[in-house]
Amino acid sequence: MKNNILIIGGGPAGLEASAQLQRMGYNVILIERSAKLGGHLAQWDRLFPDRVPADEVLGGLLRATEGVKCFTDTDIRAINRLDKSYNVRLTNGITVLSDAVLVASGFDLFNAVRKEEYGYGIYNQVMTNADLEAYFKTGEDKRIENPRKIGFVHCVGSRDEKSGCRSCSKVCCATAVKQAIEMKQAFPQAEVFCFYMDLRLFGRHYEDLYLEAQKEYGVRFIRGRVAEVSENYDGTLLVKAEDTVASKPLKITLDLLVLMAGMRPSASVKELGEHLGMMVEEDGYFAVRSGIAAGQRSPQPGIFLAGAATGPKTLPETLADARAAAMEIDRYLTEIFPDAKNYKQLVKERW
Amino acid sequence: MIYEGKQKIWSEYQKEIPDDHYFYVRSCIRQSFFPASEATFLDITRNALGKDIFETEHHTTCGGIAYHSDTIPQETVMTIIARQFALMAKHGYENYVCSCITSFGLYCETMETWREYPELEAKIRENLWRSCKLEFAKPKFLVHASDLIYKYRNLIAAQAVRKLVNVHTGEPLKVVEHIGCHYSKMFPSKGVGGAEYPYVLVGMIEAWGGEIVDYPERRHCCGFGFRQYFIKGNRGYSLSNTHKKFESMEPFKPDLIITNCPGCPYFLDRWQYVIAESTGKTYGQDGHGIPALTYEEVAGLVMGYDPWDLGLQTHQVGVEPLLDKMGVEYDPAKKYLGMNGKDLGAPAPCSCLK
Amino acid sequence: MVDFGFGLVPSSRINLDLFDSEKYEQLAEMEPDVRICMACGSCTAVCTAGKFVPTSLREAIEDIKNAKPDKALQMLESCQLCGKCSMVCPRGINTRHLILSISKVYSEK
Known part of the structure; x- marks a missing residue:
């Protein structure tokens, strides 16, 4: 008999895990709250470090999930734990009896309006990383009209306890460098400035991207967090930061400011956590079972976690996490789940 | 914006x-x-x-x-x-x-x-x-x-005899608002509108017919800073802060500055005199300054109080251009008369600031 | 004019609006390595002159980018061109050539 597996979230983690589990012969049901599969990947134009089109990556993920039962515009209404399985009622009226559940609820982009001093939604020439990706995709944004001086602000809603987010979002530094290069390619006459606290270019090829931005595109990196933005009489922006290397406050007039909004736990975490009886850590992300080797197991037997549901991750990390989750689920469904007699004991020993 | x-x-x-x-x-x-x-x-x-x-x-x-x-x-x-x-x-x-x-x-x-x-x-x-x-x-x-006057702003507007409007052009007056640092910078939630975009004075100006000028250095301190002003050796630094604000608001050509702090209107007023007399620079029209008033004085003006009863003659920057724009009637001869018509004497004229 | 015994204080803030990009491009053409400095400070740590007189290539590069070329020239005035900085630069900047290029480009008024 094929086991039913419910996957919550149709972003890269959910899609990749669906494809892998289906290949293993499981019966996968994927639900997605929004109208479209793909999560944030569907909103992005190109991906760091190699600037491959996001569409290509997403297309590959979607092709691999052919045959998976996908329900978009669908949420969980209620969930009950039976002896070993979960009885899940969905908002589309369907009830699924699921032997394992994978939570791939992803992340939300930080709402940049909350950094009041940056004036997103107030000053005309302030935009976010997501807005800029949308511009790259469509070529349209009324804020972008041959800008001569462009600034990028790293760590917007990341490493900022006042914004409720102490941790690093991992992807913004590389995204900022990538977008800085892309803007320079689109507007070769423009001067581009990146305001950072630490450049966290940890991944393979990331440092190359940074070097390329400096060497080939003359992007200027200023170590200091932007502290205040205002609008000048002519509509340009007055931006204040400290150049902490020079130990001096600094000001610059810019035509465009791009805020690198970081990752926040998905708004669905709270509700899902209540439905599933799962712990959320202080940072707002789901807790894994325990310790460094717990991998993708949640504290609840039969419930697994993958992707940004357990904290900020890059896309390759998310995909690797999803594959690992598929392996874990397979192990659970073959080694623990079928043994009805010893199930509880096995959970105790091996979960 | x-x-x-x-x-x-x-x-x-x-x-x-x-x-x-x-x-x-x-x-x-x-x-x-x-x-x-x-x-x-x-x-x-x-x-x-x-x-x-x-x-x-x-x-x-x-x-x-x-x-x-x-x-x-x-x-x-x-x-x-x-x-x-x-x-x-x-x-x-x-x-x-x-x-x-x-x-x-x-x-x-x-x-x-x-x-x-x-x-x-x-x-x-x-x-x-x-x-x-x-x-x-x-x-x-x-x-x-000022929270209370903000709360009553529409009641005051209902009793007003004039608006913050230039009677010659029909255009709303351009008003700069300046909030005291300790109103909401320490506790943003305790101030109407918070600390980045305070609304307490903006609400009054909107209710009384004026137009708010949002200039880049609006959040900057007036320069009072207690010790920065009290000690003469620090006064240049106090002055420089005020100067920075005026340089920033200048392109917007404000008609009036409204404030809610004891120190700010004082420094925004008196330092205009010092800047004018030591550098020759003025920020109002034709060599005048920009009047810096308290919110009570502005409320009094729209409600029809006599400007000299409001104490506007104690400001360093002459308020007459503002009164003329608003169509406020006043008797120049009574400007320096105190209680019971006693002559207080006019101050010595400034060499630069009209 | 009246002397009040105090007056406006000059601002020490960096004003990037004053940055001369034309001149900087001239320098970058002569020595492209100016673009790739990461401000790690290795050059300054080993500088022969820097222990006795204010000398720092890291700071000079920073000064140029912060629209303070005169300060940059001062920072390099006492350089002895010993070349120790080129040995330690993690990005392999041709420091000697960069120092000479900065002096050349920015000494021309």
Whole structure:
């Protein structure tokens, strides 16, 4: 008999895990709250470090999930734990009896309006990383009209306890460098400035991207967090930061400011956590079972976690996490789940 | 500038301001800087709007100037404040309104400190009993007098005889608002509109027909800074802060600056004179300055008070261009007449500032 | 004019609006390595002159980018061109050539 597996979230983690589990012969049901599969990947134009089109990556993920039962515009209404399985009622009226559940609820982009001093939604020439990706995709944004001086602000809603987010979002530094290069390619006459606290270019090829931005595109990196933005009489922006290397406050007039909004736990975490009886850590992300080797197991037997549901991750990390989750689920469904007699004991020993 | 974006922020920073029954405390320096502002506040709230605003001659300074100049300990300041609260309770009030921003900030800071360190509140209670044989109750609502005028802004507009409009062009006057640092920078949630985009004065200007000028250095301190001004050696630094603000607002050609702090209107006014007389630069039209008024003075003007009764002759920057724009009638001959028509004498003319 | 015994204080703030990009491009053409400095400070740590007189290539590069070329020249005035900085630069900047290029481009008024 094929086991039913419910996957919550149709972003890269959910899609990749669906494809892998289906290949293993499981019966996968994927639900997605929004109208479209793909999560944030569907909103992005190109991906760091190699600037491959996001569409290509997403297309590959979607092709691999052919045959998976996908329900978009669908949420969980209620969930009950039976002896070993979960009885899940969905908002589309369907009830699924699921032997394992994978939570791939992803992340939300930080709402940049909350950094009041940056004036997103107030000053005309302030935009976010997501807005800029949308511009790259469509070529349209009324804020972008041959800008001569462009600034990028790293760590917007990341490493900022006042914004409720102490941790690093991992992807913004590389995204900022990538977008800085892309803007320079689109507007070769423009001067581009990146305001950072630490450049966290940890991944393979990331440092190359940074070097390329400096060497080939003359992007200027200023170590200091932007502290205040205002609008000048002519509509340009007055931006204040400290150049902490020079130990001096600094000001610059810019035509465009791009805020690198970081990752926040998905708004669905709270509700899902209540439905599933799962712990959320202080940072707002789901807790894994325990310790460094717990991998993708949640504290609840039969419930697994993958992707940004357990904290900020890059896309390759998310995909690797999803594959690992598929392996874990397979192990659970073959080694623990079928043994009805010893199930509880096995959970105790091996979960 | 996207106005709706600001409205969203404003809607998140709305504090509860009771409609009536307040215990009022004055500011130490406002009475000499702007002699009619507090009297105008009481006249408008009590007589024009019929509100119950109580004051007693037994209240003292809050100790804020000494506190911010680092000359008295925090516990002493807190005991002074506890005594004011005791007077409020004694007269049967729960709502506390203060005229001064420094006081407002200090009251907020004290209440917040007591909330976090109840043992300190207990100690102050003991201090007050030992020193004055008084017991205090904390105010249920603590507001600044500008919060109250903000609350009453539409009632004032309903009784206004004129608007903040240039009668010659029909255009709204361009108004710069300047909030005292200690109004909301320390506790953004305690100020109407928060600290980045404060709404308390903007609300008045909108209700009274003016147009707000949002210039880049609007959040910058006026330069008072207590020690920065008190010591002559630091005054150049105080002056430079004010200068920075004026350079930033200049392209917007404001007709008027409205403020809610004791120090800010004083420095935004007097330093214009010093900048003009030491560098030759003026910021108003044709060699004039930009009048910097208190919110009570602006309320008084729209309600038809005589400008000399409002004490506008005590400002360094001449207010006549503003009065002419607003169509306020005034008698130039009476500008320097005091109570009972006594001639106070005109100040020596400035060489640069008209 | 009246002397009040105090007056406006000059601002020490960096004003990037004053940055001369034309001149900087001239320098970058002569020595492209100016673009790739990460401000790690290795050059300054080993500088022969820097222990005795204010000398720092890291700071000079920073000064140029912060629209303070005169300060940059001062920072390099006492350089002895010993070449120790080129040995330690993690990005392999041709420091000697960069120092000479800065002096050349920015000494021309």
